[in-house]
Amino acid sequence: MILSSLDLTDAQFHKVSDLVYRHSGINLKNGKEALVRARLMKRFRVLGMDSVDAYLDFVNTRAGEDELTRMIDVMTTNKTSFYREFAHFQYLQDVVLPQLKTKRIRFWSAACSSGEEPYSIAMTLKEHLTDIERKDMLILATDISTRMLEKAQQAIYPKETLKDVPTSYLQKYFVRMPDAGDTYQVHASVRSLVRLAGLNLMNSWPMKGPFNVIFCRNVMIYFDRNTQEQLINRFWEILEPGGHLFVGHSEGLSSISHKFKYIRPATYRK
């Protein structure tokens, strides 16, 4: 059966948005019915299901755990791009990198989506970090979405998504894929700096840090104020003193209580 639309009662919408909120912190409760309906339909088409109640019963069972993960995954918004919010990369190159004198360098891209953000960081480090060969350097890149992590792992991108990558980097850090349309793979020397892993920011974090820099951009807008506040304070704990936190440009921290020093828009320092 091919579903063309899905009826979702208020009660069903609240059950779904509640589940998503409890598992991921993503807050769909206010005015996101159309989004929830459209994204649930994607799962229903794959599963050949048409009963919301039966689906909800299933995802609440142990056998439905994997489906719950997939449901959360389709509810995520994954828009990203290379060198998005370029001011952060400029600041990284001009101010942050010249100050990083230690051998051990740790960055965290905390909601990395399909990889454009951590690979942009890696290229910037390769270009602007002095003595890079002698550094013990790693960019941890995590996301809740397994679909996006698979894309990040492949690191293959259509040409039109590379428009903000500096031309000289295109030549150095991308390899044209044979027989795959006009697509390019990030070079192994850049990929090797990035370690991808599944991580739900709401759960406990297995890594100890400390990190020199954290990018957590364009994900906190999906969280409510309490969740944002808890997250920002956890970032504080895992950053080294003097470490930097970059958030999305629409995600200023002005309405939440935290200990970071404001540096410039969407840029904070411990």
Ligand SMILES: C[S@@+](CC[C@H](N)C(=O)[O-])C[C@H]1O[C@@H](n2cnc3c(N)ncnc32)[C@H](O)[C@@H]1O
């Ligand atoms: C809009 S993308 C932002 C990507 C990138 N940081 C950027 O600014 O271009 C938001 C990402 O946050 C991820 N996300 C949402 N909730 C999450 C959670 N609880 N834990 C980890 N990642 C989450 C989504 O899967 C999605 O890939």
